[in-house]
Each structure stands twice: as structure tokens, then as C-alpha cells.
Amino acid sequence: MIELKNIVWRREEREILRGVDLTVKAGERWVLLGRNGCGKSTLLEMITGYLFPTSGTVDILGNRYGRVDVREVRKKIGNIGPSLIEKLIPRDPVWEIVVGGMNAYLRIYEEISEEIKARALAELDRVGLGSRAGQPFGTLSQGERKKALLARTMMADPQLLIMDEPCAGLDLFEREKFLDSLESLSKRVEGILYVTHHIEEIVPLFTHVALMAEGRIIAAGPKREVLTAELLRDAYEVPVNVRWVEDRPWITVEKEG
Numbered sequence: 001m002i003e004l005k006n007i008v009w010r011r012e013e014r015e016i017l018r019g020v021d022l023t024v025k026a027g028e029r030w031v032l033l034g035r036n037g038c039g040k041s042t043l044l045e046m047i048t049g050y051l052f053p054t055s056g057t058v059d060i061l062g063n064r065y066g067r068v069d070v071r072e073v074r075k076k077i078g079n080i081g082p083s084l085i086e087k088l089i090p091r092d093p094v095w096e097i098v099v100g101g102m103n104a105y106l107r108i109y110e111e112i113s114e115e116i117k118a119r120a121l122a123e124l125d126r127v128g129l130g131s132r133a134g135q136p137f138g139t140l141s142q143g144e145r146k147k148a149l150l151a152r153t154m155m156a157d158p159q160l161l162i163m164d165e166p167c168a169g170l171d172l173f174e175r176e177k178f179l180d181s182l183e184s185l186s187k188r189v190e191g192i193l194y195v196t197h198h199i200e201e202i203v204p205l206f207t208h209v210a211l212m213a214e215g216r217i218i219a220a221g222p223k224r225e226v227l228t229a230e231l232l233r234d235a236y237e238v239p240v241n242v243r244w245v246e247d248r249p250w251i252t253v254e255k256e257g
């Protein structure tokens with residue numbers, strides 16, 4: 001699904017990505033972790049074809065970037081990034097925002113068929129927002145907006161879901177609801193790559209973790225092999241303990257001394 005080989009990205013003498021290799025196979029759901037500024041969002045931009053590496057190769061869903069029309073590949077990628085909400089029109093009804101996901105339109109100007117409207121309503125139902133369908137998008141709570149984006153993304157039947165901190169700013173209740181929705185939708189996609197700062201968001205649906213530090217991937221593999229106190233300490237430079245409860249990791253910070 002994703003094959004990154006020896007990706008280097010240089011900007012003004014600085015190497016921001018320094019030889020990144022990452023392979024995500026069909027059926028795997030990955031979380032990408034690492035400190036602020038280590039290069040996570042930059043890596044997602046490479047995968048979605050908005051940035052090109054200085055050197056190295058990017059293969060997404062069997063397409064080598066540089067040899068294909070990235071716009072065609074992007075149609076198969078559901079992408080929930082932090083900037084999308086600002087681009088949508090707050091007064092548009094939620095269901096119309098969801099319809100826009102079919103073609104990645106920010107706004108629909110043509111007549112929408114009853115069939116497509118029904119699909120959008122079904123997607124909203126799946127994330128528990130059926131009763132909000134007619135409400136202006138701008139009146140939704142932060143958590144509801146994120147779930148609406150999830151419904152919007154699923155309208156295009158993506159093969160790969162990419163999410164950059166989708167739970168940022170959500171309270172405990174909203175976060176858990178969002179992760180529940182993701183759990184049920186995850187069965188409809190072949191691969192997931194999810195960036196977060198919060199290890200407790202690594203709910204059972206996720207299978208693998210990649211840890212980044214200073215432009216490199218310092219560990220990658222099945223989540224229990226990577227989410228160890230030693231590797232997390234290397235990535236975050238904070239001594240921590242990891243406790244697993246029902247296949248979900250929880251972190252406590254250790255006092256040094």
C-alpha cells in the first residue's frame with residue numbers, strides 16, 4: 001500500500017527527512033509517533049503527493065510517484081488533515097459537506113441526486129451523526145465535525161486512510177466517540193496511517209507503530225514491539241512506563257532520580 005525507500009527531503013541546507021524507509025501492507029493500520037517537528041506531517045505530504053522527496057522513492061497503491069498522475073492516486077486516499085475544516089463553508093448543511101467527499105469538492109454547485117444524498121445520509125448514520133445531517137456544518141461541535149469529515153472521506157470509498165492528529169482538541173468523550181467510529185469504518189479500507197501525539201489513541205484497531213525522531217524512523221513494526229519504555233524514551237527523551245489495558249497502551253511518566 002505504502003512503500004517509502006530512503007526518503008530524503010532537504011530544505012535550505014537542512015535535512016528534514018533523513019533516509020526514511022516505511023512499508024505498509026494491505027490490512028495493516030499504522031500509527032506514526034514522534035516529537036514536534038520530527039517530520040511526521042512532511043512524511044504524510046510525501047505520501048499524498050503534495051511534496052516530492054529530494055531523493056528516494058515513493059510507491060503508493062502500486063504507483064511510483066513521478067511516473068503517474070498523483071491526482072488519480074489521491075482519489076483512492078482518504079485524507080483527514082488539520083486544514084480541511086477551515087476550507088469548508090460553515091453554512092453548508094452537513095450532508096452536502098459529506099457529498100463533497102465523493103470528488104474531493106469543497107462545495108457542490110450542481111444538483112445532487114436523491115441516490116447520492118441517501119448515501120451521504122447513510123455515511124452520517126454510520127458515524128452517529130444522522131440526526132445532524134441538515135444542520136449547518138459550522139454549528140457542529142469539534143468532535144462532530146471530525147466525525148463528519150470521516151463520513152465525507154468514506155464517500156469516495158478510499159483504499160487508504162491518512163489522518164493527521166484527527167483527535168486534536170477533542171475532549172475525552174468526543175475522542176472516544178471518534179475512535180469508535182473509526183473502529184467500525186476501518187474494516188472498509190485496506191490500510192490506515194494515523195499521526196498522533198497521544199499514545200492512548202492507539203486503540204485495538206491499530207496493528208503497527210512507527211516512531212520518528214529528527215527526520216528518521218527509529219523503530220517500526222507490530223505495536224507491542226515498538227511501544228516499549230526503552231524505544232519511547234529514545235523518541236521522546238522522557239522516561240516512561242507503558243501499561244497495556246485491553247490491548248490499548250497507557251503511558252505514565254517516571255520521575256528520574
Ligand SMILES: Nc1ncnc2c1ncn2[C@@H]1O[C@H](COP(=O)(O)OP(=O)(O)OP(=O)(O)O)[C@@H](O)[C@H]1O
Binds near residue numbers: 011039041
Ligand atoms: N516548507 C518547509 N521549509 C522549511 N522547513 C520546513 C518546511 N516544512 C516543514 N519544515 C520543517 O520541517 C520539520 C518537520 O516538520 P513537520 O511539520 O513534518 O513536523 P511534525 O513531526 O509533523 O511536527 P508536529 O508534531 O509539531 O506537527 C520542522 O522543523 C519544520 O520547521
